[in-house]
Every structure is written in structure tokens, then in C-alpha cells.
Amino acid sequence: MKIIFKVIYFLFLFIFSMSFAQVKISGVVVDEQNQSIPFANIVFVDSNTGTVSDENGKFYLESNKTYTKIEVSFIGYETKIVPIKSRDFNLTIILNEAASQLDEVFIYSGKVKKKGNPAIAILKKIWAKERENGIYLFDQYQYEKYEKLEFDMNNVDSAFMKKKLFKGMEFVFKNIDTSNITGKAFLPIFINESVYNSYGKNKDGKKLREDLVANKNSGFNSNQNVIAFIKDLYVDYNIYDSYIKIFDKSFVSPISKASGISTYNYVLTDSAFVDNKWCYNILYYPRRKSELTFKGDFWVNDTTFAVKEINMQATRSANINWVKDIYIEQEFNVLNDSVFLLKRDYMLSDFSLNKKDKSKGVYGRRTTMYKDYIFDEIKDPSFYSKEINVYDEKIYNKNDAFWSGNRQEKLNDNELGIYKMLDTLTTVPKFKKMYNAISILGSGYIEFNKFDFGSIYSTFGKNDVEGLRLRVGGRTYLGGNEPWRLQGYTAYGFDDDKFKYGVSGKWMLNPKSRFIIGAGNRRDVEQIGVSLTTTNDILGRSFASSSFFASGDNSKLTSINLSNFYMSIEPKHNLQFKIGASYRTLESASPETFNLDYWVDKQNDIRKSNIIQSEIDFSIKYTPDRKTIGYGVERNEVTDTYSTWFLNYSQGIKGVFDSDFDYQKLQFYYRQPILIGGFGRMFTTFEVGKTFGEVPLGLLNVVPGNQSYFTIENTYALLDYYEFVTDTYASLHIEHNFNGRFLSRVPLLRKLNLREIVGVKGVWGEISEKNLALNASNINYVAPTKGYYEYSVGIGNIFKVFRIDFSWRGNYLDMPTANKFAIKGAFGFHF
Known part of the structure; x- marks a missing residue:
């Protein structure tokens, strides 16, 4: 019996092993x-x-x-x-x-010299031909694209499968597979499939248009935040570009004309026929550690010098967090002797808390296939400006027959099993609890039936006026793509013994043009002047009214009662027009130490301590290249690395509902991220504004100070609240993150993967004599007529999650309360 058992056992092992790689x-x-x-x-x-x-x-x-x-x-x-x-x-x-050594190649300390290297000669011919290959040869082109995104748990072993965590969910391990790149066992947990029709134009101004034809999801189907995160991980790239952007980092392309030779060693290793085309094989690897580089090889044709195949694997020493491995493959089809077209693009990322071989993590895999190229089919210029309705439900409800006919790469049995497995998994109570816990941490909301409680991150706060502050709130939630939403909160301060609240609602009347109406009311305590460019957002919450950690006097808070109504429309993608009307009252939340008084009759010593104001406003907001997910009244942003243009005009109307002042306010805001190749990313923010008419302190533009111990974007680290006040201003913030460009070359610091950050901030402003004369508050504010500036040097990526900034005041050093130096920090998760 034992012999029979052993025979059956080994037969099973043989059959099992044969089902995978030989x-x-x-x-x-x-x-x-x-x-x-x-x-x-x-x-x-x-x-x-x-x-x-x-x-x-x-x-x-x-x-x-x-x-x-x-x-x-x-x-x-x-x-x-x-x-x-x-x-x-x-x-x-x-x-x-x-x-x-080979005569053609000279070796010195493991580095391949450039002189006499035949691989370099071939590389130079690639550069000369790079714009004469593929779709760049044609005026107009189009093709069909299939994209598959998949996430898998990796390093799944028997000990892992036996954990109590998976008790009652053992069936999920039936879909285990093995990576042909890393050799690790993995369990698929998410698939997203998409089919696109893509169009492009090269001459007379480049144009692109991509129509989503079909989309299918499994896994985190209802969690828009998770899907947004996953889609942002993978963006299109071109190997012929100098830099390849992955996870918001700029990797030097092995085909880079600008930096390739100074970054990589190249070795000509072989030549052979590839798909009946004679090609050279070039091996490449980085000259230095800790830089954003790849290693691998590519095959290049001997006449067109077009790349036929390439593989790229990121070096583990590269300064990138939470990612252990990145692997990329691209294959090109030969249309004729001179045209090589992208056929398949594959990318695998191994996400993990550390870079040890045995550490468990998640694979993120993207496979993109291209077919049915058509060239020089003339299309009218207006064709590229038209947009399809991506909210059409037909896109998301294609049947199995459609997918069988439109998948350019068939799903294997394990991938097909994900849909069924996850449908079953979502019915398991234990999994629901685990999923809900993760969802709460990610979104900050606890989901109930058609209602979310939160945000839990706003529950506790503290300031000099309210003391300890408790806040509870919630919002309606019908699945993430609802046409309307209600939300609100209430808060209580134990020192001022007052309740506060905010409530708002919005309704999308036309999904195609995103025509939305909204209204709300808020009565709360806030810090005026946390940003120069202001809006009348009902539930926009001041960081000062919930801060636990603040330095200096934090009692200059204002009690506000704000009501507004607005309409907005988006006639073109990412271009929004908005018009609204608001009514608000402002008064000091701590009159013993701070007031907003202004003169009504200075000669007779008559002053007023509260402001009543009615206002209408009109704004234009343009965010080119912004990516969003969802099609409800609220959408989630995929990334914040897009430019923002914002123009706002406000008109104060005296006499309407006892409103106190007539004025006009014009504001412009521009934010631009700039990716500077291998030197990191720069963020610039430019703001200008002017208030026409006589207004008191509560309606002027306060230059935003920062009295917390944390670095806060678009505030001035060394300014206190109300240190500078203006009615006309211009502000410029510049911050550059070098992503470890220099520290990675310091031997003792290399392994820490630290990142250098430098910044400078400046503001100029003035205030009219009439507005100065109107002031009766106990704040003796001034305007930065000489132009105030400060500069900073920071170290980021400390323990992968912390950043520390050292800031110095550039001028206005003789002011009585001037802060000349500050150290502030910030937490964040960045690749």
C-alpha cells in the first residue's frame, strides 16, 4: 500500500510540474x-x-x-x-x-570605455533614425489597443497559505501561478481590461485622441480610490525618449541620446535573425548604483536601426520606495523594411515594504497589445477635439462574446478564474471585514448602508479658542457614481462650549456637460488667511481649527457663518465654469485677544466688530492632463501632477441682506509641475490678486503664515498669522526635489536613499491708505511692499515616510516678532 501511495504521490508531482515551465x-x-x-x-x-x-x-x-x-x-x-x-x-x-580582452572593447574597473566600442556606434545610428521609425513616418495613424492590468499577491508559500488569516477562504489559492520572470508563486487578486480606439496626427501640430470602447473590472470593483491608484501607476512611455517616467520618477532610457552613454555601459554581444530581420544584440547596465536606471538588452535591426525587442529591469539600488523590482518588455512588428510598429508592451512591478528576496508583496502587471494599424487616413482637425461619452454604461457592460473577440491576448485559466473567485470571495464575511478595514484607512470613511461616517481623521482637534474639539460627520454614498450627494458634520469645542456645523448638497443635472448645482451652510471657527486665493467652499476646513501642534499665539480665529449657492458646467474636459452667490458674517472667535473691528465713524469713535457681506463670484478653472475616475457628481483624482489655471472674480454688493461693503476682487492662480529629466521634479505656484474698493481686515488678503510644526504647501514657514496683509499681491513659490540625484553619489549616504529638496518663496504686496485708515482692529498689520522672501533646504525620504525642512527668513528681519529660522517636518508616502 505504501509503494502504491508513493507511486501516486510522485505521479502527481510529475503532472503538477509539467503544468508549468519545463x-x-x-x-x-x-x-x-x-x-x-x-x-x-x-x-x-x-x-x-x-x-x-x-x-x-x-x-x-x-x-x-x-x-x-x-x-x-x-x-x-x-x-x-x-x-x-x-x-x-x-x-x-x-x-x-x-x-x-576583445580588441573592440576596452575594460577598466568594470566600466566599458566609449572609444572604439561598436555598441556605441550602433547606438548613434539609432539616434539618427529614431524619428524615422514606426508611427512617426506617417502624417496620421490609428490602431486598436487592448490593455490588461493585473495585481497579484506574491511569494505565496505553504506557510503563508496556512495562516489563520485565510481560514474559511482557502479556495482562493486554487488560482496560484508562478512568475516566469522572478520564479515566485503568486495569487491573482485584481484584473482590469480595457479596449481603446486610438488616433494620432504628427504634422502641423501633434494631436491625440483615445476612445474607450470597453472596460471590465474584477476585484476592487466598487472602490474608486483603489482603481484610481492602480491606473495612475502605469502611464504610457516611449523608449526613444531620453527619460521614461515610472511612478512619478524619471528613469534614464537605455536609448537616451542625452544621457545614455554617460549613464550606461554598452556591450555588443551577438547578432542573429529575429523574425527574418538581421539584428544586433546589445547588453547594457548602469555605470553607477542608486540612480534611476535599468539593466537588460535589446535587439536592433542592422539597416533601419529600429529596436525590434527590448527588456529593461530597474536596478534594486535605484532610489524608489515600496518597489522591489520593475521589469519591462517591448516587442515590435515589422510592417515592411522600414516600419517597425509596437506590438506588445509588458511591465511588471514588485511592490514590497522592503527589497529582500523573501519579503512578500504584490505584483502589478500591465500588458498592452496593439493591432490593426491604419495610416494616412485623413481626418478633419475637429475630429481630434471631439470626446466620446466615457460615462456611457454600454462601455462597462460588454458581454463575454465581445471580450472573447477583442482580447488580443487570451486570459489563462488562472486569470479567468479571478472573476469567479472574487465574486465568491466578496460573499465571505471575514473577507468583507478585512476589506472594509482597509477601505476605511484609505478613504477615512466607515461605510454603512447608503451612508458613510467620517472623515475619521477629522474627529479630534485642538486650538486656543475651542480647546479640545470633537467632530462627527458623514455623507450619502450610493456606490460611487451617484448623480447627487449630501454631506454634513457637527463639532463641539469644550473651551468655548459651542456647537458648530456644516451641511451641503450637490446635484448633477447633465452628466455629459457635468452641469451641477449645489448649496450649503456652515457655522464654524476657522483661521482666515490659510491661502491667498480663496473660494466659498462650504465644507473647506481650516487646518488651524483642528491642529494639535502649533507654535506661538494661535488665538486669531474667526467665527464664520457662510451660505452659498452655485452652478458649474464643464463644456470641455477639465475646463470648468462656475458662478455662485454667497452670504457670510465674520466676527472674532476670541474678542479678548483678537478682533476684526473697523471704523464706521472714526471722529465719533464708532466702530463695528462684525462683518456682514453678500457676494457673487464667477470662476474659470482649467486643469489640462488631469485624470479622474468615476462619473458621478464627485470624482476622484488619479494624480496631482497636472497644471492648474484658476481665475476668480468676486463682486461684493452693499445693502443686500444688510451687506456692509461694495468691492471687486480679481484673483489668478497658476500651479505647474515640471519634470526635469534625471534632475527630479519642480513645482511652481504663481498667484496675483487685487481688491478694488474699501474693505476691512476680514475681507483683505492675508499672506498665509504657518504656525504649525509641519511643512504646509503654499504657506510661508516663517510668517505668523496676520503678519502681512494686502489688497494687491503677487506671490511665487518654487520647490525642487532632486530625488537623490546628489546624495546617491555619497558613499556613506547612498544606502539611505535620501532626497534633496530646495525651495524659495516670495511675496510682494501693498495696501491702500484708505484700507489702512479703515482698520480699527488690534492687529497692526503691514504689507510686504519691499517683497518678502524665505528659502529652505530639506531632506526627504527619511525612513521612506518623513521629510524635514530647514527654512531661513530672507528679509524683514527687524520686525519685532520676526522668526529668522524654523525646522518643520511632514509625513507622506511617495515612490
Whole structure:
């Protein structure tokens, strides 16, 4: 009986192993001194299937075919043939230093010199031809694109599957697969499929249009925040560009004309026919560690010098958080002798808390396929300005027959099983509790039936007026794409013994043009002057009224009663017009220490301490390249790295509902992120504004100070509240994050992956004599007529989540309460 059992057992193992790759190997390549050899070339003998060792000399390789030997090579070392088994892990391969070098290539300290290198000569011809290949040859082009996004739990082993966490959910492990890149077992947990019709124009002004034809989701189906995050991870890129943007970082492309030769070593390793085209194989690897670089190889045609195939693997030492590995493959089809068209683009990312091999994490995989290219089919210029209705329900309800006919790459059995598995999983109570807990942490809201409680992050606060502050609130939630929403909150301050509240509602009357009406009312305590450019957002909450950590006097708070009504429309994607009317009253929340008094009759010593104001306003907001998800009255933004143009005009109307003042206010705001290749990203914010007419302190423009211990965007780190007040102003903020460009080259700091941040902020402003004369408050404010500025140096990515900034005051140093130096910090999760 035992013999029969063993036969059955081994037969099962054989069948199980045959269902996956025939050969799987892994190991490390070292030299005679047992020092690892990074970027060594490992290839199955008599095949084109191979890989490159990482910067620690480690590698993994597999194939569906049967091989018994591998060839291991690296410039400067003798090539070695190593026999292997079908499952051969933890190999240690020792290469001996070669007695002589190739005539064409000169080696010095592991770096390939440029002079006489045939790979460099080929690279220069690629640059000369890069704009003469593929779609760039044609005036107009179009194609069909299929995109599949998949997320998988990785490093799934037997110990992991036996954890109590999965008790009652063991069925999910039926869909386990193995990565052909890393060799790790993984469990698919999310799939998103999309089909697009894409159009482009090269001449007379480049134009692009992409129509979403179909979309299908599994996994986090109802969580728009999760889907928005996933879609933002993967953006389109072009290997011929100097830099490839991944996770908001600029990796130097191995084909880069600007930085390639100074960043990478290139070695010509082989030549062969690839799809009946004679091609050269070039191996590349980075010259330095800790930079945003890749390692890998590419095949390039010998006549057109178009890339036929390329693979790119990010070096683990690259200064990027939460990502252990990035792997990219691109394949190009040959249309004729001179046209190479992108056929398949594959990207795998291994997300993990650390970069250890055995650490568990999540794979993010994107596969994009292209077909049915059509060229020079003339389209009217107006064609590219038209937009399809992406909110059409037909897009999201395609049947199985459609997907079977439009998937350019069929789903395997495990991928097909995700849809069924996750439908079953969502019915398991234990999974629901786990999912809800994660959702609460991400959104800040606790979901009930058609109602969300929160935000939980606003529950507790503290300031000098209210003391300890408690706040509870909620919003309607009907699935994430509802045409209307109600939300509100109430708060209580234990020191002032007062209740506050806010309530608002909005309704989208036309989804196509996003015509929305909204109204609301708020009675609360807030810090006036937390931003120069202001709006009448009902539920916009002042950070000062809920701060636990503040320095100096934090009692200059204002009690506000604000009601407003507005209408907005979006006739063009990301272009919004808005008109509204508001009524508000303002008075000091702590009259003993701070007041907003203004003169009604100075000669007779008559003053007023509260302001009553009716106002109408009109604004235009343009956010090109902004990406959103969802089609309800509220949408989630995919990323904040888009430019913003905002113009607002406000008209105060005296006498309406006892309103006190006539005035006009004009404000302009512009924010622009600038990606500067390998030197990181710069953010610039420019604001100007002017108030026409006589108004008191409560209606002027307060230059935003920052009395907290944290770095807050668009505030001045060394200014107190009400230190500068204007009726005419111009402000410029510049901040640049070098993403570790320089610190990564300091040996003792390299492994810390720190990032350098520098910034400068300046504001000029003035205030009219009439407005100064109107002031009867106990705040003796001034305007920065000489132009105030401050500058800062910061270190980011401390323990991956913390940033510290050192700020210095540039002028106005002789003011009685001037802060000359400050240290502030901030928490955040960034790649």
C-alpha cells in the first residue's frame, strides 16, 4: 500500500510540474574572490532565452522548453558552460578572469570605455533614425489597443497559505501561478481590461485622441480610490525618449541620446535573425548604483536601426520606495523594411515594504497589445477635439462574446478564474471585514448602508479658542457614481462650549456637460488667511481649527457663518465654469485677544466688530492632463501632477441682506509641475490678486503664515498669522526635489536613499491708505511692499515616510516678532 501511495504521490508531482515551465533555475554569479558579478549574461545554450544578473549577481531564468545547459558570460571573464537540472535553484557560478580582452572593447574597473566600442556606434545610428521609425513616418495613424492590468499577491508559500488569516477562504489559492520572470508563486487578486480606439496626427501640430470602447473590472470593483491608484501607476512611455517616467520618477532610457552613454555601459554581444530581420544584440547596465536606471538588452535591426525587442529591469539600488523590482518588455512588428510598429508592451512591478528576496508583496502587471494599424487616413482637425461619452454604461457592460473577440491576448485559466473567485470571495464575511478595514484607512470613511461616517481623521482637534474639539460627520454614498450627494458634520469645542456645523448638497443635472448645482451652510471657527486665493467652499476646513501642534499665539480665529449657492458646467474636459452667490458674517472667535473691528465713524469713535457681506463670484478653472475616475457628481483624482489655471472674480454688493461693503476682487492662480529629466521634479505656484474698493481686515488678503510644526504647501514657514496683509499681491513659490540625484553619489549616504529638496518663496504686496485708515482692529498689520522672501533646504525620504525642512527668513528681519529660522517636518508616502 505504501509503494502504491508513493507511486501516486510522485505521479502527481510529475503532472503538477509539467503544468508549468519545463526548466527553472536561479543562483548567483561571482568571481574567483567570491565577489558578485552584476549584469552577467545568462542564456540557455542553443536558444535566445536569457537574462541578466542583478547588481548583486543574482538571477532567475525559466523556459517552457527543455534545456540542460546554460552559458554564463561577462566582458573581462571567461565564458562558462554550466550543466543544469530541470529544477536547479541556489546555483553559485564562478567566472574566471579572462587572460585577454576583445580588441573592440576596452575594460577598466568594470566600466566599458566609449572609444572604439561598436555598441556605441550602433547606438548613434539609432539616434539618427529614431524619428524615422514606426508611427512617426506617417502624417496620421490609428490602431486598436487592448490593455490588461493585473495585481497579484506574491511569494505565496505553504506557510503563508496556512495562516489563520485565510481560514474559511482557502479556495482562493486554487488560482496560484508562478512568475516566469522572478520564479515566485503568486495569487491573482485584481484584473482590469480595457479596449481603446486610438488616433494620432504628427504634422502641423501633434494631436491625440483615445476612445474607450470597453472596460471590465474584477476585484476592487466598487472602490474608486483603489482603481484610481492602480491606473495612475502605469502611464504610457516611449523608449526613444531620453527619460521614461515610472511612478512619478524619471528613469534614464537605455536609448537616451542625452544621457545614455554617460549613464550606461554598452556591450555588443551577438547578432542573429529575429523574425527574418538581421539584428544586433546589445547588453547594457548602469555605470553607477542608486540612480534611476535599468539593466537588460535589446535587439536592433542592422539597416533601419529600429529596436525590434527590448527588456529593461530597474536596478534594486535605484532610489524608489515600496518597489522591489520593475521589469519591462517591448516587442515590435515589422510592417515592411522600414516600419517597425509596437506590438506588445509588458511591465511588471514588485511592490514590497522592503527589497529582500523573501519579503512578500504584490505584483502589478500591465500588458498592452496593439493591432490593426491604419495610416494616412485623413481626418478633419475637429475630429481630434471631439470626446466620446466615457460615462456611457454600454462601455462597462460588454458581454463575454465581445471580450472573447477583442482580447488580443487570451486570459489563462488562472486569470479567468479571478472573476469567479472574487465574486465568491466578496460573499465571505471575514473577507468583507478585512476589506472594509482597509477601505476605511484609505478613504477615512466607515461605510454603512447608503451612508458613510467620517472623515475619521477629522474627529479630534485642538486650538486656543475651542480647546479640545470633537467632530462627527458623514455623507450619502450610493456606490460611487451617484448623480447627487449630501454631506454634513457637527463639532463641539469644550473651551468655548459651542456647537458648530456644516451641511451641503450637490446635484448633477447633465452628466455629459457635468452641469451641477449645489448649496450649503456652515457655522464654524476657522483661521482666515490659510491661502491667498480663496473660494466659498462650504465644507473647506481650516487646518488651524483642528491642529494639535502649533507654535506661538494661535488665538486669531474667526467665527464664520457662510451660505452659498452655485452652478458649474464643464463644456470641455477639465475646463470648468462656475458662478455662485454667497452670504457670510465674520466676527472674532476670541474678542479678548483678537478682533476684526473697523471704523464706521472714526471722529465719533464708532466702530463695528462684525462683518456682514453678500457676494457673487464667477470662476474659470482649467486643469489640462488631469485624470479622474468615476462619473458621478464627485470624482476622484488619479494624480496631482497636472497644471492648474484658476481665475476668480468676486463682486461684493452693499445693502443686500444688510451687506456692509461694495468691492471687486480679481484673483489668478497658476500651479505647474515640471519634470526635469534625471534632475527630479519642480513645482511652481504663481498667484496675483487685487481688491478694488474699501474693505476691512476680514475681507483683505492675508499672506498665509504657518504656525504649525509641519511643512504646509503654499504657506510661508516663517510668517505668523496676520503678519502681512494686502489688497494687491503677487506671490511665487518654487520647490525642487532632486530625488537623490546628489546624495546617491555619497558613499556613506547612498544606502539611505535620501532626497534633496530646495525651495524659495516670495511675496510682494501693498495696501491702500484708505484700507489702512479703515482698520480699527488690534492687529497692526503691514504689507510686504519691499517683497518678502524665505528659502529652505530639506531632506526627504527619511525612513521612506518623513521629510524635514530647514527654512531661513530672507528679509524683514527687524520686525519685532520676526522668526529668522524654523525646522518643520511632514509625513507622506511617495515612490
